[in-house]
Amino acid sequence: MVRMVFLTALGVGGATIFGSLIGFLFKNISHKFSDIVLSFAAGVMLSAAVLGLILPSVEYGGAYGLLITVPSIFIGALCLNLIDQFVPHLHRLVGPDIESHHNADLNKVLLFVAAIAIHNLPEGIAAGVSFGTDNAAQALMIAGGIALQNIPEGMVIIGPMLAAGVSPRKTFLCAMVTGLIEVAGTLIGYFAVSLASSILPFALAFAGGTMLYVISDEMIPETHAHGNEQGATYALLLGFCVMLISDVLLG
Numbered sequence: 001m002v003r004m005v006f007l008t009a010l011g012v013g014g015a016t017i018f019g020s021l022i023g024f025l026f027k028n029i030s031h032k033f034s035d036i037v038l039s040f041a042a043g044v045m046l047s048a049a050v051l052g053l054i055l056p057s058v059e060y061g062g063a064y065g066l067l068i069t070v071p072s073i074f075i076g077a078l079c080l081n082l083i084d085q086f087v088p089h090l091h092r093l094v095g096p097d098i099e100s101h102h103n104a105d106l107n108k109v110l111l112f113v114a115a116i117a118i119h120n121l122p123e124g125i126a127a128g129v130s131f132g133t134d135n136a137a138q139a140l141m142i143a144g145g146i147a148l149q150n151i152p153e154g155m156v157i158i159g160p161m162l163a164a165g166v167s168p169r170k171t172f173l174c175a176m177v178t179g180l181i182e183v184a185g186t187l188i189g190y191f192a193v194s195l196a197s198s199i200l201p202f203a204l205a206f207a208g209g210t211m212l213y214v215i216s217d218e219m220i221p222e223t224h225a226h227g228n229e230q231g232a233t234y235a236l237l238l239g240f241c242v243m244l245i246s247d248v249l250l251g
Helices: 002-025 031-060 062-086 096-100 106-133 136-163 168-195 197-223 229-250
Strands: none
Touching (some): 136 229
């Protein structure tokens, strides 16, 4: 299991790096394409958060399942909310000023990259915690959903940094660091629940809360910011249903 978790961690973090390579190759990727990919990922993550994290939290909590799960969801969301007070994320930092002007403010760009890195940690933890249920197939699907949303996230790092005058080498290194942080988060999440299985119900719901927060506060606003709301909505529904079908079939 440890080997599988480690390989999954590399895959989750590597998705950000893969996305950054796409960003180098296709610097002018349309918002329509990236929004559809991000929306599909949001649907997968939404289904994964409910089916793979929150419902198992209720189950593992036994008689006190709901008493543990509901507050833990809010605690997870609140933690990311507090982080957002200091380091706002994608839809607050990616705008016309940072995307279209060659004289973009470097400090704002670096804050943008730091935001992605910081937010990747709880996403990685969510992927790692999911392995605590011993349902490898479900855990891999959760990790897959997170990895999928990391691809467009890696893509959007590149343009602003190059426009701000950061060298391609340093830009790629920054993208790599954001991915490695997610690798670390995945391992932290897994070993935390492995060493103290009693925290599993709380950890699952906490991770689910962080994922719900990311979906609602960051991914959906970003995908609806460029005039493609209907396409984004149906892509989200498709992602949700793909995850639902997979979960039922793989059981």
